[in-house]
Amino acid sequence: MGLNRLAIGRRYDPGPPFDVSRQKIREFAAAIGDDDPMYGDVELARAAGHRDVPAPPTFGSVPSLLMGQGPRTDPEVGLDFGRVVHGEQRIELTRPIYAGDVLGGMITIADIREAGSNEVIEILCVLSDEGGEEVCRVTSLLVSRGTATGSRNV
């Protein structure tokens, strides 16, 4: 019980870059029921000033979850998924994610803190394009229910 405070600041291997295809954007848009024609029509997207088909605003959560398995499964962090609920989510975008982007990730445990009888772990995923420019910053706050019984150090 109790998450390991020494894991704060720890970085994890994000795995290979995430290729954002037009197909994946269409698939994600369909899964959220969004029938905006711009997701399927690059000419329409360009007419609106985009360089390619834009992804829906929360699309960054897909590479973020895929790349962010490290902190979620690291036994030294000690998350028990039977106790975890999603507390908060923040997404910051320098620009929309576009089809054609190849996004590299940087995964960090930004914080672990107590909140009443619970603990909160903040996982940060920074997504950058092939030129190294930051595109999207995804912050996931996971609540570990009932584990705030004194922190554990490994």
Place this chain on the structure above:
Amino acid sequence: MSEPVTRSFAEVEAGASLGELAFDVSRADLIRYAGASLDFNPIHWSERAAERAGLPDVIAHGMLTMALAARLATNWARDPGAVRSYSVRFSAVVPVPAHRSARITVSGSVVTKLDNDRVAVELTVTSDERQVLKHVYAVLQLAQ
């Protein structure tokens, strides 16, 4: 075919309504979202897993609710690429029964006008008369 025109910053007033949207979310929608988002947590498709986690039923992905709510903002802005920041707190789960859809309702308004043709908007997201997301704010990039 008419060209899309992003909503213009000049035409927006603080306090303006973004309108309202309602979504009916079924188990099939959860399966589809699981596949597209790569979030295969079984509490979103298995009643047994949901029960083991102490939940009343299979629940919708928080990120699906967040994505649906954003549609009000992008529809209003008339640009799916308008969002520059978006944050939510998950305040209640959305149970999705096996044979009946859960309805999620989203409304919103412009909180303030910012620099560089951006606006901050706040959304209200409810299901079954409960606020399922709280502190729902987005910053949108509009046209001039």
